[in-house]
Amino acid sequence: MLNADDCLRYCEMEFYCPNCNTRLSPCETPPFHIGDGLGWGAEVMFVCLNDECPPYVKGWEHIEAAYGHVGSYRYMRLANEEKGELMMVGNQMAFTGSVLDPEVIMAANKRYQQECEWVKQLDTCVADKNLTPVMGILLDEKASLNNKMKASRLLVHLNDISCIDALRNLEYKNGDLEVQRKQAITGILKNNYMKECPDCMEIVKNKAAKCKHCGKDL
Numbered sequence: 616m617l618n619a620d621d622c623l624r625y626c627e628m629e630f631y632c633p634n635c636n637t638r639l640s641p642c643e644t645p646p647f648h649i650g651d652g653l654g655w656g657a658e659v660m661f662v663c664l665n666d667e668c669p670p671y672v673k674g675w676e677h678i679e680a681a682y683g684h685v686g687s688y689r690y691m692r693l694a695n696e697e698k699g700e701l702m703m704v705g706n707q708m709a710f711t712g713s714v715l716d717p718e719v720i721m722a723a724n725k726r727y728q729q730e731c732e733w734v735k736q737l738d739t740c741v742a743d744k745n746l747t748p749v750m751g752i753l754l755d756e757k758a759s760l761n762n763k764m765k766a767s768r769l770l771v772h773l774n775d776i777s778c779i780d781a782l783r784n785l786e787y788k789n790g791d792l793e794v795q796r797k798q799a800i801t802g803i804l805k806n807n808y809m810k811e812c813p814d815c816m817e818i819v820k821n822k823a824a825k826c827k828h829c830g831k832d833l
């Protein structure tokens with residue numbers, strides 16, 4: 616896997632297409648070499664994605680005539696090789712989805728660094744009465760399942776009723792995590808002498824005889 620620093624380094628490299636002088640786009644290499652099944656020997660290749668590039672424009676006819684199938688050529692080179700080559704592509708979209716975008720990489724890296732920071736704080740958050748790392752992880756869609764499981768186990772220990780609405784609005788696809796979320800809600804409510812009204816699901820005091828929201832006898 617490419618890390619963010621490597622990705623950003625590749626994004627800064629400047630190579631130009633010898634056929635059309637367009638700056639080559641850094642693209643993640645496909646997991647296998649389409650022709651011979653061998654690896655590319657590099658994580659990133661630089662590709663001319665200019666649709667006006669002469670070998671690309673002429674390539675469709677040439678491949679049709681020579682091989683009888685649809686395709687064309689894109690110029691590509693690797694960072695550590697002096698010369699590039701023309702590479703066969705099956706359609707116009709080939710490689711356009713794998714272009715490395717520094718902004719996307721930096722945003723993903725920032726999110727990841729924040730998750731790491733929160734994970735570190737999990738060890739002390741109960742002592743510090745600090746709900747932030749726990750809810751940060753639980754509300755971050757991209758946080759790892761393992762970290763979410765770890766964070767959700769701390770909810771009852773933190774016993775902070777202020778997270779109850781956010782917690783009730785969550786829903787996880789993972790069954791184990793969903794069980795922990797529901798147990799945490801029940802546990803926090805119980806420890807704060809509250810419960811959910813079985814009719815309207817609003818939170819009411821444990822001792823209430825009637826729900827103040829819907830009027831149901833409890």
Ligand SMILES: [Zn+2]
Binds near residue numbers: 632
């Ligand atoms: Zn070109």
Ligand SMILES: [Zn+2]
Binds near residue numbers: 812813815817
């Ligand atoms: Zn009610």
